[in-house]
Amino acid sequence: MTGRDGGADIAPIGNSPVVILVRPQLADNIGACARAMANGGLFHLRLVAPRDGWPQEKAWRNSSGADRILDEVTLFASVTESVADLHHVFATCPRPRHVIKPVLTARGAAAELHEICARDLRAGVLFGPERAGLDNDDMAAADALVRFPLNPAFMSLNLAQAVMVLAYEWWTAIDDTPPRLLMTNETSIATKAELENFLVHLVDQLDACGFLRNLPKRPGMVRNIRHFFQRGEVTVQELRTLHGIVTELAIGRRQMGRLEESAPLD
Amino acid sequence: MTGRDGGADIAPIGNSPVVILVRPQLADNIGACARAMANGGLFHLRLVAPRDGWPQEKAWRNSSGADRILDEVTLFASVTESVADLHHVFATCPRPRHVIKPVLTARGAAAELHEICARDLRAGVLFGPERAGLDNDDMAAADALVRFPLNPAFMSLNLAQAVMVLAYEWWTAIDDTPPRLLMTNETSIATKAELENFLVHLVDQLDACGFLRNLPKRPGMVRNIRHFFQRGEVTVQELRTLHGIVTELAIGRRQMGRLEESAPLD
Numbered sequence: 261m262t263g264r265d266g267g268a269d270i271a272p273i274g275n276s277p278v279v280i281l282v283r284p285q286l287a288d289n290i291g292a293c294a295r296a297m298a299n300g301g302l303f304h305l306r307l308v309a310p311r312d313g314w315p316q317e318k319a320w321r322n323s324s325g326a327d328r329i330l331d332e333v334t335l336f337a338s339v340t341e342s343v344a345d346l347h348h349v350f351a352t353c354p355r356p357r358h359v360i361k362p363v364l365t366a367r368g369a370a371a372e373l374h375e376i377c378a379r380d381l382r383a384g385v386l387f388g389p390e391r392a393g394l395d396n397d398d399m400a401a402a403d404a405l406v407r408f409p410l411n412p413a414f415m416s417l418n419l420a421q422a423v424m425v426l427a428y429e430w431w432t433a434i435d436d437t438p439p440r441l442l443m444t445n446e447t448s449i450a451t452k453a454e455l456e457n458f459l460v461h462l463v464d465q466l467d468a469c470g471f472l473r474n475l476p477k478r479p480g481m482v483r484n485i486r487h488f489f490q491r492g493e494v495t496v497q498e499l500r501t502l503h504g505i506v507t508e509l510a511i512g513r514r515q516m517g518r519l520e521e522s523a524p525l526d
Numbered sequence: 527m528t529g530r531d532g533g534a535d536i537a538p539i540g541n542s543p544v545v546i547l548v549r550p551q552l553a554d555n556i557g558a559c560a561r562a563m564a565n566g567g568l569f570h571l572r573l574v575a576p577r578d579g580w581p582q583e584k585a586w587r588n589s590s591g592a593d594r595i596l597d598e599v600t601l602f603a604s605v606t607e608s609v610a611d612l613h614h615v616f617a618t619c620p621r622p623r624h625v626i627k628p629v630l631t632a633r634g635a636a637a638e639l640h641e642i643c644a645r646d647l648r649a650g651v652l653f654g655p656e657r658a659g660l661d662n663d664d665m666a667a668a669d670a671l672v673r674f675p676l677n678p679a680f681m682s683l684n685l686a687q688a689v690m691v692l693a694y695e696w697w698t699a700i701d702d703t704p705p706r707l708l709m710t711n712e713t714s715i716a717t718k719a720e721l722e723n724f725l726v727h728l729v730d731q732l733d734a735c736g737f738l739r740n741l742p743k744r745p746g747m748v749r750n751i752r753h754f755f756q757r758g759e760v761t762v763q764e765l766r767t768l769h770g771i772v773t774e775l776a777i778g779r780r781q782m783g784r785l786e787e788s789a790p791l792d
Contacts, residue, residue, distance in 0.1 A: 267680055267682075269679040269680070270679060270680055271679075273677075292684065295680075295682065295684065295687075296684075296687060298677060298679075298680035298682075299676045299677055299680055299681075299682075299683055299687070300676060300677060301676075301677040324682045324684070325680070325682060326680065356709060357711070358711055358712075359709060359711065360708075360709065360710055360711065360713065360761050360763065360764060361708070361709055362706055362707065362708050362709070362758075363706070363707050363708075363709045364705060364706050364707075365698075365701075365703050365704075365705050365706075366694075367698070367705060368704075368705025368706050371705065372706070404706070405709070407703075408694070409697060409698050409701040409703045410565045410566060410567075410694065410697055411539075411564060411565055411566060411567040411697060413535035413536060413537075413564075414533055414535070414536055414561075414564035414565055414591075414592065415565075416533075416561065416564075416565075416590045416591060417565055418558065418561065418562075418590070418686075420684075420687070421561075421562060421565070421686070421687065421690045424687045424690055424691065425690065425691070425694050428632075428674070428676065428691050428694075431675060431676055431677060432631075432633070432675050435631075435675040437631050437673075437675045438631075438634075439630060439631050439633060439634025439637065440628055440629070440630050440631075440634050440638070440670070441628065441629050441630075442626070442627070442628050442629075443622060443625060443626065443627055443628070443629045443671070444626055445623070445624055445625065445626065446624075447626065495626050497626065498626060
C-alpha cells in the first residue's frame with residue numbers, strides 16, 4: 261500500500277502500552293516493528309539485549325519513516341529491568357506449554373490494555389526473539405500470555421507481523437468505523453423520489469423506442485428494471501449520469517431514425 | 527515468534543478468497559505475503575504483472591515455508607483477466623478519493639467474504655503495488671473498497687502487513703477462542719472448598735507462629751488474606767504448592783525454634 265506519508269506527525273497518543281522486543285536478532289525487524297507500531301498508534305519501544313547491539317542504522321532504513329519511535333527507544337539488559345516501572349505485562353506466545361497462566365487473544369489483550377491504560381497504569385507487551393520466541397523465564401514475568409488465533413497448520417509468524425496484529429487490534433479496539441459504508445464524496449445518496457424520477461424517464465424512453473411493446477409482458481419487464489435499480493444505494497451524481505445516458509441513447513436513436521427516413525430506399 | 531513449523535500441511539481450507547497482488551515490485555514481499563496468507567488460512571495467490579517477472583527464488587526464501595502457496599501461484603497480464611472467473615472483488619485502498627463505492631473495514635470485508643464463500647461464489651481481494659497502491663482503473667474493477675482503520679498520522683502500510691491484517695481478520699471471523707482463558711494444562715481450577723482447605727491451613731499456621739496475635743486486628747487481617755487469595759482463579763496444582771510452602775516455612779520455623787531452644791544462651 262502507498263507510503264506517501266512521512267512520520268513527522270508520529271507522537272504518543274494518550275497512555276499507550278510499551279512494546280518490548282526481547283533479544284531481537286534482526287535490525288530490519290526492529291525497523292519493521294516500529295513501522296507497524298506507528299500504523300496502530302503505538303509509540304513506546306523498548307529493546308532487551310538486541311543481538312547486534314543498538315542503535316543499528318538498518319532499523320531506521322526499514323521503518324518507512326517511523327523514525328521518532330526508533331529515536332526514543334530505550335535499551336535494557338534484562339526483561340526484569342525492562343518491565344520494572346510497569347504495572348501490567350503481557351507476553352506473546354504462539355503455543356504455551358506447561359504454563360498456568362491466563363491466555364488472551366490479540367483482541368482480548370487489546371481490550372484489556374485499553375482498560376489498564378484508562379486507569380493510568382502502565383502496561384507492556386513482550387515479544388520474543390525471531391527464532392525461539394520467549395523463554396519460560398520471560399513468560400513467568402508476565403501477568404498473562406497473548407496467543408493470536410491463527411492457522412494451527414502454519415504458526416510461523418514474523419516478528420513485525422505479530423507486532424502489526426497487536427497494534428492493529430489496539431487501534432481498532434476504539435475505532436468506530438462502520439463495517440460497510442457507501443463513500444459518496446462530493447455527491448450524496450439519492451432519495452427514492454430522485455430515483456423514481458429517473459425510472460419514469462427511463463421507462464418513457466423504453467416505451468418510445470418500442471423495447472416495452474409486448475403489452476402483456478410490459479408490467480413484469482418494468483418491475484425487473486425497477487428491481488435492478490433499487491438493489492443498492494444510488495447517488496445523485498450517478499442518477500445524473502444515468503439520465504444523460506438515456507437521453508443521449510434516445511437522441512442517437514432518433515437521429516438514426518431521421519437518417520433512415522431521409523436515406524434513399526433503393 | 528517461533529518459526530519451527532514447516533509448511534507441509536498448508537492446503538486450501540474450504541472455499542477461501544483469492545489474494546491478488548497487482549504489479550508487485552519486490553519478490554521478498556510476495557514471499558512475505560504468502561507467509562501471512564498461510565498464517566490466516568488463505569491459499570490462493572494470483573499475481574498481475576509482477577515487476578521483476580515470475581517465478582523469483584527470493585519469494586520462496588522469504589516465505590518461511592509457505593512454499594505450496596507460491597508453487598500454485600497463477601500469473602495474469604491484467605487485473606481484468608485476474609478477476610474474470612470471480613463473482614466478487616474487493617480492492618484494498620488506504621485513502622480512496624473521488625470514488626463512489628462502498629468502503630469496508632478489514633473486519634467488515636472478512637465477514638462479507640465469509641458470506642460470499644459460504645454461498646459457493648468466488649471472491650478475490652486486490653492489493654496494489656508497494657509504492658503507489660492501486661490505480662483508479664483497478665478500483666473501478668472492484669465491488670467495494672477495503673480501508674483498514676489505522677493511525678491517520680502514519681498510513682504507510684507494508685504490502686505483507688496489509689495481507690496479514692486481512693488474513694488475520696479472515697481467520698478470526700470464524701474463530702471462537704474466548705478473549706481470556708486461564709490455561710491450566712495438566713491441572714484444573716480449584717473449587718472453593720479446595721481453596722478454603724488451604725486458607726484454613728494457612729490461618730492455623732499464622733495463628734501458631736504468632737502472626738495473628740493482635741486479637742482486635744485478627745479478623746481484618748484474616749479477611750485481607752482471604753481477599754488476596756480469592757482474587758483470581760487458583761489451580762489445584764498451585765494450591766498443592768502453596769500448602770507445601772506453608773508447611774515447609776512452618777517446619778523451618780519450628781526447627782529454628784528448637785535450635786534456639788537448644789542453643790546455649792550465653
